[in-house]
Amino acid sequence: MVERPRPVQDNRPKGQKKLAHLNALRAFEAVVRNMSFAKASEELNVTPGAISQQIKLLEDYYGIRLFRREGRRIALTEDASKIAPTLTAGFDLLARATAVLQANRGGGVVRVTCPPTFAVKWLAPRLGEFAIDHPGIQVSVESDGRLVDLRREEPDVGIRYGGGSWRGLTAERLFDEKLTPVCSPSYLAACPIGSVEDLTKARLIHDLTMDSTGLDYPDWSTWFEMQELLVPQDGALRFSSSLAAIQAAVDGHGVILGRSTLVESELKEGRLIAAAGPTIASGYSYYLVTPDDGSLSSAVRTFRNWLLEEAAKFQREAGLD
Numbered sequence: 001m002v003e004r005p006r007p008v009q010d011n012r013p014k015g016q017k018k019l020a021h022l023n024a025l026r027a028f029e030a031v032v033r034n035m036s037f038a039k040a041s042e043e044l045n046v047t048p049g050a051i052s053q054q055i056k057l058l059e060d061y062y063g064i065r066l067f068r069r070e071g072r073r074i075a076l077t078e079d080a081s082k083i084a085p086t087l088t089a090g091f092d093l094l095a096r097a098t099a100v101l102q103a104n105r106g107g108g109v110v111r112v113t114c115p116p117t118f119a120v121k122w123l124a125p126r127l128g129e130f131a132i133d134h135p136g137i138q139v140s141v142e143s144d145g146r147l148v149d150l151r152r153e154e155p156d157v158g159i160r161y162g163g164g165s166w167r168g169l170t171a172e173r174l175f176d177e178k179l180t181p182v183c184s185p186s187y188l189a190a191c192p193i194g195s196v197e198d199l200t201k202a203r204l205i206h207d208l209t210m211d212s213t214g215l216d217y218p219d220w221s222t223w224f225e226m227q228e229l230l231v232p233q234d235g236a237l238r239f240s241s242s243l244a245a246i247q248a249a250v251d252g253h254g255v256i257l258g259r260s261t262l263v264e265s266e267l268k269e270g271r272l273i274a275a276a277g278p279t280i281a282s283g284y285s286y287y288l289v290t291p292d293d294g295s296l297s298s299a300v301r302t303f304r305n306w307l308l309e310e311a312a313k314f315q316r317e318a319g320l321d
Helices: 022-034 035-043 046-061 078-105 116-133 185-190 197-201 220-226 242-250 266-267 298-317
Strands: 067-070 073-076 107-114 138-144 157-162 169-183 204-206 238-241 255-259 279-289
Touching: 022 035, 022 046, 022 078, 067 169, 067 220, 073 078, 078 197, 107 298, 116 157, 116 242, 116 266, 116 298, 157 169, 169 298, 204 242, 220 279, 238 255, 242 255, 242 266, 279 298
Parallel strands: 107 138, 107 157, 204 238, 204 255
Antiparallel strands: 067 073, 157 279, 169 255, 169 279
């Protein structure tokens, strides 16, 4: 005779309501942290309307108001202010518990989040070697450009670009980045560039990817200012994607301020070559980031060690030391 599992006793005080609508509580906590329905919807990958519905569900269930409008901004009500810190702490504890379970299960999956062009140009070409050396570990790369919260979402590790300080994360520097004027051999043959002044007559390709990051990132204007020259505007091409900007340079449409990390293969294969002018530092670096609670599975630790070794090798070979 098969013994049936015993029901779990409910020892809560009589009259205490059950924990209801966990997704709605998560939506509320995300709005509180971002103080924005739109940003919360991006974080949770749902529509702003869905967030509003979840908030209304909570308000109806508990019979309280959680937010009030102040012009175009939102503010917490007194009731919401009382529960918000405890709720955030609770979700942090849940995330840590999940991380511990994942770290102890001995799985062979590593989930990585990183910028799209970095994934294509730097990480993907190296993952084949990792797969050969570690056949039991599966690597899943998320590269949709969204800034993922590693404490609450699926990815185990992230690769981020910036100054190296992110709340709740341990950051380990991978390598720096330099910027150099580069173009295709065909463009250089058609439009010889023998000096910095010649670049004022060249067709410039602007990569606008970093404009939305909030970083004080150097661009063509910065580069020309450092040479005490005005940046030319005639005939310039502008792209919101690094991949598109690099491809335009490869196709011979102008000169791009090439990022050492992203034009590595094009330079090695001769599809792009250095034009006249100095190389400048970007002022920022790529970092490997992990949750600061240190709960990493053996597979994630293996991937981390491999990535740090690959980064050190690239740093040396690219002359970034």
